[in-house]
Amino acid sequence: MERILDLFDSLPKTVLQKGRYYTRKLWVRVTLMGLLAVAAIGVSQLVEQLIPDDLAKSLGGVSADRLLNLIANAMLSVTIFSITVMVSVYQSSSTQWTPRIHRLIMQDRTTQNTLAVFIGAYVYSLLGILLRELGVYTDEHAFVLFWMTVLVLLVIVVYLVRWVLHLQGFGQLIDISRQVEETTRDRFKERLSQPCLGARPFVSDQPDKTRAIASWESGYIQHIYPEAMNAVAKEHEVDIYLDANIGSFVFLEEPVLHVHQRGDDLDWDALCEDVRGSLIIGDLRTYDQDPRFGLIVMGEVGSKAMSPGVNDPGTAIDVITRIGRILSDYKDETEATPEEVLDYFYVRPLDPTDLLRDGFGAISRDSASTLEVQQRLQQTLSGLMQHPDKGLSAAAKEFAIKELERATQALVFEPDREALRASAHPSVSGD
Template identity: 65%
Template sequence: MDKLNTLITTAIRKGRQYSRKLWVRVVIMGLLAVFVTLLSQLIEPFIPEEIAKSLNGGSADRLLQLIAVAMLSVTIFSITVMVSVFQSSSSQWTPRVQRLIMQDRTTQNTLAVFIGAYVYALLGIILRELGVYVDERAFVLFWVTVLVLAAIVINLIRWVLHLQGFGQLLDTTRQVESVTRAQFRDRLARPCLGGRPLTKAVPEGTHKITAWESGYLQHIYPEALNATAEEYDVRIYLTQTIGHYAFINAPLLEVEPMGEEPDWDALTGDLKNSISLADVREYEQDPRFGLIVMGEIGSKAMSPGVNDPGTAIDVITRVGRILSDYQDETATEPETLLAHLYVAPLDAADLLRDGFGALSRDSAGTLEVQMRLQQTFSGLMRHPDPGLCKAAKDMARKELARALQAITFEPDQQTLIQSADPEVRPK
């Protein structure tokens, strides 16, 4: 039963990863179009003859031709819009946000429906030319085609409404915040990815599993790792966090045998199947990456070419809202404890640096941004978690000192000091 649960959980995780890819949705809609086309042919013989002959094949032909011509043009237009938005978002904000926009569900679903409808129309036309659908019995084909047209119209309206904000700054920052907050809450709902918190030094005598290629630790399957550890009677220590860049032959995992020495080659091969190394970081399982992207957007807004303090202030507020969900992963036991897997918990100081580090440095001389930054730090210093409170206080004190050096006008300095929490003001 445990192996079955592991397989199901791992399959669900992989399914979630593939569901974010455009080609997967396109293939599914294409197959659905083929299925619907064949299904309509199977249903047709069960329609009473007087009803079946109420519509002839010419009626369906006109609709199929309309869909085939229109969907090709609309799909090309939609792809052009996508490419334009990807390029503009990369140049204006940060290239890291492009991958998130590429995973936009509304865009992917719309393109998948358009291509699926195009495939359906082509199949319908081909089957009509081959004589599979006869003129005398086209009742089901006609009404199925009408339903396909309705689906096209609905998705076209959604797409037009979506384009009103697609790729704009406010929409982009909302998407990044939403995804980051969702990943953050998922991580905290299952502290340490469901494993035991790695808060102490790894025991001596462990066997190091090194990276087989250089790349980011993009994704792991904790249930599969724990199942492998149980099979070989070992404990696995994930010494590197998700998002860490590991060079080839650098330590990635440490394994502690609980009994006899396992077959290390076989164990290493099984562990590789549960760990993903790649050339880029992803948002899933990596809430720190989302915070970094938010910080990059705010930092880019403060560049001389953009000079947009309002965006930086908006990003600070959003990062503060994300961090408000923080809780110490060592304080609670996960619902499903993976007893053979040890994972390092999130560190509050790292999260603050990810979200505010670059932004606070690049906006050190801008009073309005620094005031909002200090107000956010002051709010986080009242957070229920003592670790986050201490980290926020330390960073507030450091960033206040940096800003006071960059801002030379004394009245502005006094204004900034007054906006800071009394606990971090200079004596």
Template identity: 50%
Template sequence: MATLTGISETVLRKALDLWRTLWVRVVLFGLLALISIGLTQVVSPLLPQEWRAYVGGDSADRLLDIVSNAMLAATIFSLTIMVSVYAFSASQWTPRVHRLIVQDPTTQNTIATFIGAFVYSLVAIILREVRVYSDDAALVLFLLTVVVLILVVLALIRWVLHLQGFGSLDQTARQVEDITARELRKRLDQPCLGGHPLGDLPEGVEPIRTSQAGYIVQIYQDRLNEIAEEADCEIYLPVTPGHFVHLGQPIAYVTCEVTDELTRELREHVVVDDARGYVQDPRLGLIVLGEIGSKALSPGINDSGTAIDVITRVGRILSSFEREEAHTGAPTYPRLHVPALDPEDLVSDGFGAIARDGADRLEVQLRLQDVLTGLMTHAEEGMALAARRVAIREYRRAMLAMSFGPDRDRLTSVTTEAVREGAAAADRDDETREEKEEREKREEG
């Protein structure tokens, strides 16, 4: 039963990955149209003869012509808009947001509906021309075409409303924030991907190496646990989704003999690709938000408001963090050992680019220190400590970058005492280190 459950979860996740692609929805809508046309042959003979006389074949033919012509134009129009929005978003915000916008469900459903209606009308016209549909079946065909038209109109209305914000900064940032918060929540609800926190590797483990270089994009931990049970071993994963692995780098260690079958299974369920994905990788979402804010600070755009908005969004996401090792319940996949999320990585991913590129902007630094101060009071000690370290680092960077004295004074006045003291201590350490290096150079000379 456990094996069946594991396989079904893996199959479900792979099915969801397929469902996020446009061609799958188009094919399904097209098949649905063909099935609907076939059902008319079954339903039509069941209707009374006087009902079938209400609508003639010419009425159904005119309606089908309208659908076929309109759907071809609507599909081309929608594809043109979609491609334009993809190119605009990649150039205006960040290329990393392209994959997320491509998977926009409203866009995919709308285009799939248009193409499905187009396929339906073409098949119905062909069947009418070869006399498969007689005038006796015209009533059912007419009513079915009306239903298709209603669905098309509803999809068109939804599409027009969606276009009001499609690809805009606000909607794009919200999409990235939503999927990042969702994937982070999944990681926290299932700590360490459902396994044990990765500690030191035991002696005698055997590595399984990747056959290609790239990013870890997904780990099917449910199936990996089943593989470990079948082989009666433990699996230690040194990498998680988002990590880059070189050719031949170990992607797993096992406590049993490595066979060709085991290697093939592990490589199949630790997926390596050429680009990172948002699924199981909340760090990518934080990086993309940081890139949006960073690009807004470029001289050509000069939009501090967007950077401030992104800082707030990142703060909202990180406020829900819980240390994965804090969960005391039994792991879902006890045969797996997976690294936990590092809160300092999350904070640096979200704020690093904006803090660096906005180091000389007072309004950006004020909001940054405000959000980091809030995270410093976080109930999770690891997140609070990470926020403090980043706040100290970025405060020091800002004090060096700002040339106007009153700006530095204003930033100092709103920065917490703990951050100011930490920055002063770090400055003293740097001075001591520089003095030591200079003294060593003099002694060597």
């Protein structure tokens, strides 16, 4: 009974996490909109039976046919055009900035919703035409079908206007940078709102006499269902320690988790099988549950901007500012307390040194000889040194000292070196 209660307790959050994961898929939204179109046809057929004959005959079936044919012809062309625009933006963003960008653009809600509405409207029109040809909707009983089609047209117009407005900035650098920043910041806040994913912080070595669960495939740790993992640990009377954080790459047979047994009996095979259902390993890193990946992608955008083929210091400066804004939300996960602590599961907290390296590492290296970018980097790090969290403040100071040394060696003009030192925090420059 206790096991069943634990499973039911962890089920809602696990289902919610999985649901959010799948709703980001384009095919899911298209399928849902197609089902909604089928439901609309079915509802209109039911409502038609309640319409008085005099009112039902006030509109002929020819009126509905015209609208249905209009939607069928227009939606096919508009959908093909929209898909062409999407593919073009994906290719250009991958080539110009980083291939990791296009996977975020593919999850753009406005684009997915618009395509889903267009395809759903196309399905609706085809079903309407088919039912008219089969005689299900006769000329005397097409009143509701006509007005339902008018409603579909209104929805199409609204989403068409939204799509046109969205295309004005879709795929442009400012729009892409803002999307990456918002996604990374949301994942960052989400992680800090549930420190260590709601588990206990894993800040030291695991206890003695632990047993390792090896990776069942090579890949990145993409997602963890912490409530389900805690329920598995409680069921088997063990403590589970996650060695690597989300986004880490693990090889086949490399230890991923360590298990410390609490009880006397342990079904090891059953435990391993249950654990595999609560941890997803894949071939690519994802933004979900992995704020460090978003910082890396932003760093890649800034680094690519400093390449000789692009040579755009302004973009690198903009990215540095955005990364600094994200990191300003940092909180020490070991000092925060989640709403409900998962007592049987341990996760390593985010390390501020890793966060700084993920965000600024590539930019600082590739812009070492560009004064303006290095000045903004030192100014941003100086701001982070004032952060109330001592760990982030100390890590920012250490990073600033190292990057100031790198830049002063790369800059060959002495006045540039002096200007850079003036931009750094006094404790970094030694003034």
